[in-house]
Every structure is written in structure tokens, then in C-alpha cells.
Amino acid sequence: MISSSNFHLGGHTDFSLFNIFSFIVFLVILIIYQNSTVCAQKVSARVSYEPEDPGTITLGKPLQKWEQAPTGLQGSFGSINQRYLRNQVPDVDRTNIWSGVAWRGERINAQIVLWSATGVRNVNVEVLPLKNQTGDIINSSNIHPRFVRYVIADNGQQKCGPISPDSPKKLIPDILDKAEKLDLAEYSVRPIWVIIDVPNDAKPGTYKGKLFVTAGGLKTLQFEMNLEILNRTLPEPSNWSFHLDLWQNPYAVARYHRIRPWSEEHWLLLKSLLRMLADAGQKCITTSIVYKPWAGQTYDHFESMIKWIRKKNGEWQFDYEIFDKWVAFCESCGIKKQINCYSMVAWSNSFRYFDEATGDYKYVIAEPGTDNYEKHWRQFLKDFSKHLEDKGWLEKTTVAMDERPLKAMQNVIDFVKKTAPGLKVTLAGNYHSEIKYDIHDLCVFIQTPVKPELIKERVDRSLPTTFYVCCGPEWPNIFTYSPPAESTWQGWYAAAQGYSGFLRWAYNSWVEDPLQDTRFVSWPAGDCFLVYPGARSSIRFERLREGIQDYEKIQILKHYFTESNKKDKLDKLNTMLDKFVYDPNDQKSHENAVREGKKLLLELSL
Secondary structure, eight states, X not given: OHHHHHHHHHHHHHHHHHHHHHHHHHHHHHHHHHHHHGGGSOOOOOOTTSOOOTTOOOSSHHHHHHXXXXXXXXXXXXXXXXXXXTTSOOOOOOOSEEEEEEXXXXXXXXXXXXXXXXXXXXXEEEEOOEEOXXXXXXXXXXXXXXXXXXXXXXXXXXXXXXXXXXXXXXEEEEEEEOOSEEEEOTTEEEEEEEEXXXXXXXXXXXXXXXXEEEOTTSOOEEEEEEEEEEEEEOOOGGGOOOEEEEOOOXXXXXXXXXXXXXXXXXXXXXXXXXXXXXXXXXXXXXXXXXXXXXXXXXXXXXXOSSEEEEOTTSOEEEEOHXXXXXXXXXXXXXXXXXXXXXXXXXXXXXXXXXXXXXXXXXXXXXXXXXXXXXXXXXXXXXXXXXXXXXXXXXXXXXXXXXXXXXXXXXXXHHHHHHHOTTOEEEEEEOOXXXXXXTOSEEEEETTSOOOHHHHHHHHHTTOOEEEEOSSOOSSSOOOTTSOTHHHHHHHHHHHHHTOSXXXXXXXXXXXXXXXXXXXOSSSOTTTTBSSBTTTBEEHHHHHHHHHHHHHHHHHHHHHHHHHTTOHHHHHHHHHHHTTOOOOTTOOSOHHHHHHHHHHHHHHHHO
């Protein structure tokens, strides 16, 4: 009995250990099997916040290319000049090595493109610091990988005017998202935009680093980055000479996020948007001093930041509380040079005020040059000028108008001169020789260019002179579907023509749901905004910023070549700039022009 019992006990123990060992081996085999087969599993779930593709794959060559693609996660560095569509296998020469050259203080861009025929889950990006041979480091906090999200746009043929609900549409990559992880559905592409901010005090030399992409247990994709930093330095964006004027719309932020205008939550959301704008070198604060200065042309119209009150005794009172808070807040975010007040020439010639006697809003209809107009504006201008002087803002404030007739402008200019001579005037519209020196800040439409000698006359007088694009021209422009290089081209064109900078009428006048659909009633997709809710940048905005940096480099090198009598290099640069002209019939040369310009700029920077 004892021996039998001992045998039973011993036999039971040996069997249990064997089972445990077998179970562990089984788990290991199972894990290996799952990892080896996960790439063959279909991941069909779309990213929940992205729209479906109007051109979803069904049959034909696109699907055949996907079926021929390797399973699992694929990736390569791509071109920042290319928009990689979500449903097409990327046409790239596969490489995991990227090399770039930058000045100190410069932001440089790269793009990785991922794709999968089978889909993968939990795609994640990790970056390591960039290091040189002597141990100097560019911290990983200076390297910002952003998943590129897709939005609906029109097909690139939309012009100024109403959009038909049946007009063709397509899915375009544009949003630079801050998400840490994303799923990649089957038969789909996901670009990663990589932003590197080179510190102003970085030591010149070649820095090397790595970027890793992981996903759902699959083999990690490894990418190498090599960045050469030159012994040249860009100033801080606040000191850039480029006169950037992108109009801000704080009312769109409140509506989209469903919060009360000017609440604590509103200011918090505005801060990140405005700091991103200031970091691109923005110079102008957009203020609305009347109700609907543009007659409500955007999804979110502009309220008046100044409350006009007609008291019961017939006297006027002006409440500047919101105006003051907005201007001071923009300044605290780094936008400080100029305050533009829209508009003394409203598109409707209609001006709203609050009538204390009736407790309701009323309107004055008045055209510039009439007695009624001057009667309505005279007391305000005097009171406003005094208020601005008390705040220390008078010298940098302009009354601003856009696309107004010459006669209306002349009437307003004469009236402002005699009523509030300390105020300056800003105009975005056509060039008029009759008032060329009466306008402090003049911006002309690219399709009605001004002769370089006339631009130089104004710039030599320290009068900001810029150009703009809006719903036209079709190209070069900064629509959602525009080739990315066209955004950068704007800075080169400004430098070539001698302009002080660039204006665009909408930084963030969002449509109803910009994270889904960038089209609007009357304008091409993306015309109303360059950035997205949540302070998300875009491919368009980053490439525009890149062109502004190039403008700054050009000015610095021009000055250096002139001072050091390096005429041959100055001539080379000017010859290149001569290629940047606006041609309404030229649809395709902008990318090549930018590429060649950047190549020469690098050569001249060495």
C-alpha cells in the first residue's frame, strides 16, 4: 500500500510537470503561429473619423495591384510633393533612408508612406533623437511624426461660384493628425508626415537617427534619417521679414466646438491655433469692427468685436471689451505687428447697432462718400482713435477693406484722413496708382500683377506690399487638392516679384465639418481654411510655411552676396527667381520650379 501510494504520488507529479511543460510549448507555438499569420488576416475597420472613399475599389487594375502587394505592413519614404491616395498602391522607389539639409532654426519636412493589402491594427510611430559624431543631439521632442488623414474635396475643377451637389468629389490626404495610434484597413494607404524643427543653437554637422513603425505584433519597420545642418541660421519666426496675413476667424472655433464665444474654453482652444499661426511668421491680427463685414460669405459669419450702442438720448457709446481682449490675446500668442479692422466698406453697405430705445438691433444703410455714411462713422472714428492711443495701439492699427471700387476707397481715405489722421488704411484688391501711397498695406490679386518697379517704390517706403490668391486662380493655389509644391511656390513668387509677403483670406473659416468634407457652397475645397480643428496642421500649411522660410533664406543670401561683393552668386539667384512668374496657362511647372529653386538655394548656402 505504501509503495503503491508512493508510486501513485510520484506518477501524478511526473504527469503534471509534463502537462505544464506541454502547455507552455503549446502556447509558444500558438503565439508563433498567430504572429506568422496575423498579416494574412483582413482588417476591414476604417478609421472611424474618416469619410468613405467616393472611389472605393471594386474591380480592375487597382485591385489587381493590391492583390499582388505583399501581406502585412509595407512602408517607404516618399516625396513631400506627392499626395498618396488612400486606395492606390503607392508608386514609390522603396527606401528606408532619408537625407535632408537644413539651416539652424529651420523646419524641414519628410514623408513616409505606409500601405497594406491585408490591413493592420495599432500602427504606432516612435522616433529617436538625432545625433552627430561628437555626441550633439537634436532631441526627439523636436521631431514630430503626424499621421496624415483623408478628407473629401472636389475634383480640382471647381471655380468661384455655387457648387452643385452632384459635382464630382474625391478623397485627399491633408490633415496632419496628432493621434498616437491608428488602424490601417485592408487595401489602404496611410502617409506619415515628419516635421523636424532644427534648434537655432544646433551645431553644424551631420546628424543621424531612426524612426520605428510598429503594428499589431508585426515586424517593426525601421527608417533611417540623416540630417546635415549648415552653418547658417534663420531668425525666429517673429523676426521674419515676410509679411504674412492669414485672416483668423474666432467665431468658427466657438461654433465647431459648441462652446460660448469668449468663454474660458474658447480662449484655450484659440491659443494653440494662434500660436501655430505665429510660428509661421504671422504679422496681422484680424478684427471685425462691424457685424458681417463680408455679408456672411463663410459658414460662420463674423460678429462685431465692438458693440455699437445708440443710447436713449441719441448719443453713441462704443464697447471695446471683446476687441481689447482679442487683440491683447493675439499679442500674447506672438502676433503683434499690425491690427487690421474690417471694415468701413462692408460688402452690403449695411451697419448694425444696438438701439437702447427699442432694445433691439437696427441697421444703417450708407455708401462711402455720402453724408449719411460720414455721420454714422465720424464719432466712432474719433472715439476709436482715442481708445487705440490710450492702449498704445494706434500706430499699428489700420482700417481694412478688400476688393472695393476705387471711388469707394478714395472716399474712405479722404474721410479717414480728416477725421482720424492717426489711422492707416489697408486694402486687398486691385492696384490703383491714384491711391498707391495712401494705402499703408496693399495686397493685390495674383491675376492682376503689379510691375516690379511699382512694388519696389512702395517697399522702399516701408509700405507692406503683398499678393493674394483666393477661390482663383485654379493654379497655383492652396486648395485641398492642389499639388503640395504650389503652397511653397507662393513664397518663391513673393521673393521673385519683390513683394513683402502673402495674404490669404481664411486661416480657419471652417466649413460645417472640416474633418470630413472640405467643400463649401461657393468656393473650391479648402479655400476657406488652411488648418483644422484641434490645432491640426495640414500638408498645405506646412508647405506654405516652407516657402516662407525659403523667402527668408533668399533675403539673407541676397544681402550677404551684395555686402560681400559676390556678384556671380547673386546673379545665379536672380536668374533662378526670374523663372517664378504667374502664367494662367501654366498648370504643371510649379513643382519643378520649386525643386530647382531649392537645389540652387542649397548650393548657394554651402
